[in-house]
Amino acid sequence: MVEPATDTKSAVRTVALLKDELDIVIPTIRNLDFLEMWRPFFEPYHLIIVQDGDPTKTIKVPDGFDYELYNRNDINKILGPKASCISFKDSACRCFGYMVSKKKYIFTIDDDCFVAKDPSGKAINALEQHIKNLLCPSTPFFFNTLYDPFREGADFVRGYPFSLREGVPTAVSHGLWLNIPDYDAPTQLVKPLERNTRYVDAVMTIPKGTLFPMCGMNLAFHRELIGPAMYFGLMGDGQPIGRYDDMWAGWCIKVICDHLGLGVKTGLPYIYHSKASNPFVNLRKEYKGIFWQEEIIPFFQAVSLPKDCTTVQKCYIELAKMVKDKLGKIDPYFDKLADAMVTWIDAWDELNPTGAANKGKKA
Amino acid sequence: MRTQPPSLLSLAVDASVLHLSHFSDLSPLPDHILLDLFLKRTLRAGKLNEKILKLFLATGKEEVLSLIQTLNIQHILTPVLPTKSPKMSVVNNIEDGEIDIVIGALHSDLRPFMSAWKSIFSRYHLIIVKDPDLKDDLQIPEGLSFKIDIYTKSHIDKVVGSSTSIAFSGYSCKYFGFLVSRKKYVVSIDDDCVPAKDADSFLIDPVAQHLRNLATPATPFFFNTLYDPYRNGADFVRGYPFSLRSGVTCALSCGLWLNLADLDAPTQALKPEKRNSRYVDAVMTIPARVMMPISGINIAFNRELVGPALCPALRLTGEGKVRWETMEDIWSGMCVKVVCDHLGLGVKSGLPYVWRNDRGDAIESLKKEWEGVKLMEEVVPWFQSMVLSRTATTTEDCVAEMAKRVKEQLGGSDPGFGRAAEAMMDWVELWKKVGSGPSPV
Numbered sequence: 037m038v039e040p041a042t043d044t045k046s047a048v049r050t051v052a053l054l055k056d057e058l059d060i061v062i063p064t065i066r067n068l069d070f071l072e073m074w075r076p077f078f079e080p081y082h083l084i085i086v087q088d089g090d091p092t093k094t095i096k097v098p099d100g101f102d103y104e105l106y107n108r109n110d111i112n113k114i115l116g117p118k119a120s121c122i123s124f125k126d127s128a129c130r131c132f133g134y135m136v137s138k139k140k141y142i143f144t145i146d147d148d149c150f151v152a153k154d155p156s157g158k159a160i161n162a163l164e165q166h167i168k169n170l171l172c173p174s175t176p177f178f179f180n181t182l183y184d185p186f187r188e189g190a191d192f193v194r195g196y197p198f199s200l201r202e203g204v205p206t207a208v209s210h211g212l213w214l215n216i217p218d219y220d221a222p223t224q225l226v227k228p229l230e231r232n233t234r235y236v237d238a239v240m241t242i243p244k245g246t247l248f249p250m251c252g253m254n255l256a257f258h259r260e261l262i263g264p265a266m267y268f269g270l271m272g273d274g275q276p277i278g279r280y281d282d283m284w285a286g287w288c289i290k291v292i293c294d295h296l297g298l299g300v301k302t303g304l305p306y307i308y309h310s311k312a313s314n315p316f317v318n319l320r321k322e323y324k325g326i327f328w329q330e331e332i333i334p335f336f337q338a339v340s341l342p343k344d345c346t347t348v349q350k351c352y353i354e355l356a357k358m359v360k361d362k363l364g365k366i367d368p369y370f371d372k373l374a375d376a377m378v379t380w381i382d383a384w385d386e387l388n389p390t391g392a393a394n395k396g397k398k399a
Numbered sequence: 400m401r402t403q404p405p406s407l408l409s410l411a412v413d414a415s416v417l418h419l420s421h422f423s424d425l426s427p428l429p430d431h432i433l434l435d436l437f438l439k440r441t442l443r444a445g446k447l448n449e450k451i452l453k454l455f456l457a458t459g460k461e462e463v464l465s466l467i468q469t470l471n472i473q474h475i476l477t478p479v480l481p482t483k484s485p486k487m488s489v490v491n492n493i494e495d496g497e498i499d500i501v502i503g504a505l506h507s508d509l510r511p512f513m514s515a516w517k518s519i520f521s522r523y524h525l526i527i528v529k530d531p532d533l534k535d536d537l538q539i540p541e542g543l544s545f546k547i548d549i550y551t552k553s554h555i556d557k558v559v560g561s562s563t564s565i566a567f568s569g570y571s572c573k574y575f576g577f578l579v580s581r582k583k584y585v586v587s588i589d590d591d592c593v594p595a596k597d598a599d600s601f602l603i604d605p606v607a608q609h610l611r612n613l614a615t616p617a618t619p620f621f622f623n624t625l626y627d628p629y630r631n632g633a634d635f636v637r638g639y640p641f642s643l644r645s646g647v648t649c650a651l652s653c654g655l656w657l658n659l660a661d662l663d664a665p666t667q668a669l670k671p672e673k674r675n676s677r678y679v680d681a682v683m684t685i686p687a688r689v690m691m692p693i694s695g696i697n698i699a700f701n702r703e704l705v706g707p708a709l710c711p712a713l714r715l716t717g718e719g720k721v722r723w724e725t726m727e728d729i730w731s732g733m734c735v736k737v738v739c740d741h742l743g744l745g746v747k748s749g750l751p752y753v754w755r756n757d758r759g760d761a762i763e764s765l766k767k768e769w770e771g772v773k774l775m776e777e778v779v780p781w782f783q784s785m786v787l788s789r790t791a792t793t794t795e796d797c798v799a800e801m802a803k804r805v806k807e808q809l810g811g812s813d814p815g816f817g818r819a820a821e822a823m824m825d826w827v828e829l830w831k832k833v834g835s836g837p838s839p840v
Contacts, residue, residue, distance in 0.1 A: 179691035194663040195692025195729035248622035249638025
């Protein structure tokens with residue numbers, strides 16, 4: 037049985053790396069009591085809270101945290117007509133937080149995710165691990181059988197070409213979850229009692245050309261390298277699909293990272309996922325996605341971005357065109373989505389006008 | 400007082416005790432003599448056995464029977480022993496008889512190795528191939544209940560002859576074992592490895608884990624973030640396409656190493672104290688078209704599917720008897736990966752771990768001309784760009800095609816590649832000749 041770390045007050049407060057360069061983005065419709073458990077690890081950082089759902093409700097934030105909060109009214113005010121690209125009544129709205137942030141790095145976490153314990157019983161500082169992942173290079177061109185070679189105690193194995201050992205900058209760090217695993221609705225229905233109790237002590241780079249299902253529950257990324265591609269799509273209210281926001285972003289960022297020579301890591305850190313959502317509700321939301329993903333995946337696997345797409349925004353706009361072109365025939369939703377993708381880039385550039393567009397070069 | 404001499408009857412009864420086993424029927428005997436025979440003579444003399452007891456029972460005489468009952472004399476029931484049934488592996492219906500464990504002996508004294516592995520290997524058939532360069536005789540512990548076949552230089556010469564460019568010396572000797580094995584699955588572990596221990600200090604059985612890896616599907620077309628979805632307690636995550644959830648057959652299982660990890664000489668020389676103590680509890684499929692360095696220290700494979708693809712082809716000119724001085728497995732591994740990708744088979748990496756003993760000196764190995772490092776720079780991009788033709792539908796076809804390309808495209812840059820190409824072509828021929836059918840040894 038896994039359990040969350042219940043008393044993190046005594047957790048060692050290490051030096052808060054990247055304190056002024058990282059924002060924590062949290063979407064919520066309820067309260068933020070879970071932050072109390074994360075206090076020793078999160079308190080030094082700035083929070084961006086994106087309030088989904090009823091904007092008249094007041095979200096209570098525990099004392100001592102430095103934060104800015106945006107509800108639907110704020111989003112509409114700030115983006116005007118472009119606000120249509122931000123999902124309503126779905127945690128996908130969190131990507132608004134990425135857009136308004138002024139920091140170099142983002143860490144996003146769900147409000148039902150608590151501090152996990154490692155096998156020795158120690159509370160895991162997930163943020164610290166994500167930062168380590170982001171600050172160390174990735175190795176997407178050749179798989180290292182001892183996983184992340186930059187971790188303490190690991191290295192490149194015999195046969196690993198020396199020319200590939202420098203690695204590439206890491207754009208995304210994808211963490212995992214103990215207790216309630218991130219299963220889809222059909223799997224949840226078949227295995228309602230399954231809990232993830234296996235602590236796999238590894239971080240690894242997802243190889244170039246390989247797609248993966250990116251979960252937004254415990255995710256960090258280099259905003260300057262890949263931020264504009266982290267659009268979480270149109271989900272929730274008024275949309276035919278839900279629970280595919282992070283998946284969509286994951287396929288987009290992976291294709292773009294592969295094109296621009298950036299790395300994506302997965303594995304540690306673990307958080308403790310406490311709440312299992314209702315599988316019947318999930319099934320209704322995911323239903324179309326389960327069928328559509330059969331066509332979406334081959335689409336992404338076949339994407340080849342032109343050489344002149346040298347920035348994330350250019351790649352993303354190109355991708356939006358391809359979505360309209362190739363996926364539009366599956367469902368009109370994809371036409372809407374393609375348009376929203378363009379709107380998103382417009383909005384991003386408007387809110388982040390610092391001259392040069394994000395380049396996919398070394399940070 | 401003088402004792403009475405024995406009566407004639409007494410003498411007759413005594414004599415009959417001695418020859419009781421020759422009697423077929425005691426019923427003609429008068430009751431009192433029968434009782435006397437039974438009680439005083441047979442029992443007292445300790446001559447009662449199953450057959451004789453039956454004799455007495457057969458008389459049907461009441462007094463004899465009640466005596467037997469009172470004395471509580473019982474038949475010894477021989478338990479019916481079950482016929483030796485093939486032992487099944489705990490999971491996935493692989494029978495022990497489908498597995499060969501192939502060990503390349505680079506050390507003559509295999510006693511510590513065999514003792515360490517006894518409890519795990521003893522149920523399987525072992526093939527030990529002695530490095531032809533090894534001068535001393537192999538030492539195997541006595542009295543082990545192993546089923547072992549040992550092959551030496553003479554066997555290799557007899558089967559392979561001198562017509563081949565393949566050298567089976569050093570670590571390449573184990574490929575001879577792969578060639579002559581007739582089992583579906585082969586597990587191969589270097590002779591300087593012993594079982595690792597888990598957190599409770601129980602020995603980890605790498606054979607069982609390798610077989611689990613090979614018996615469950617691989618998922619090379621989409622990465623599962625919870626790693627092997629077929630493991631207990633794991634599954635496919637949200638976002639994993641359903642059409643890809645049945646996976647493909649796993650043809651190769653690559654295990655890892657605790658203590659002395661398979662690092663190259665420069666790395667180990669730079670960090671001489673570095674030892675791997677991290678046990679990563681995961682098995683994962685290496686995605687399609689992704690290359691990796693496959694180490695030969697701890698592997699298992701489906702011989703029927705990919706046997707010919709594991710080829711002893713690339714020999715360094717300075718090749719030695721420590722892993723730091725070889726590249727044969729790395730080359731062979733990339734061949735296998737290309738073949739698997741082409742034929743739609745899977746390759747897994749991760750568990751099981753073995754404990755690799757300290758051996759050799761990285762710095763000494765470094766002093767030798769380190770060509771392996773140089774060669775890899777060319778080899779990796781070349782394998783990564785390899786796309787085999789549609790007409791290559793068998794493993795042998797794939798290897799033959801790769802061999803041709805090696806000769807044409809890499810042969811010019813280093814003679815080692817030219818030799819590797821030859822060896823690969825010879826290997827395919829050898830495999831066709833003696834890789835199946837009756838054993839050539």
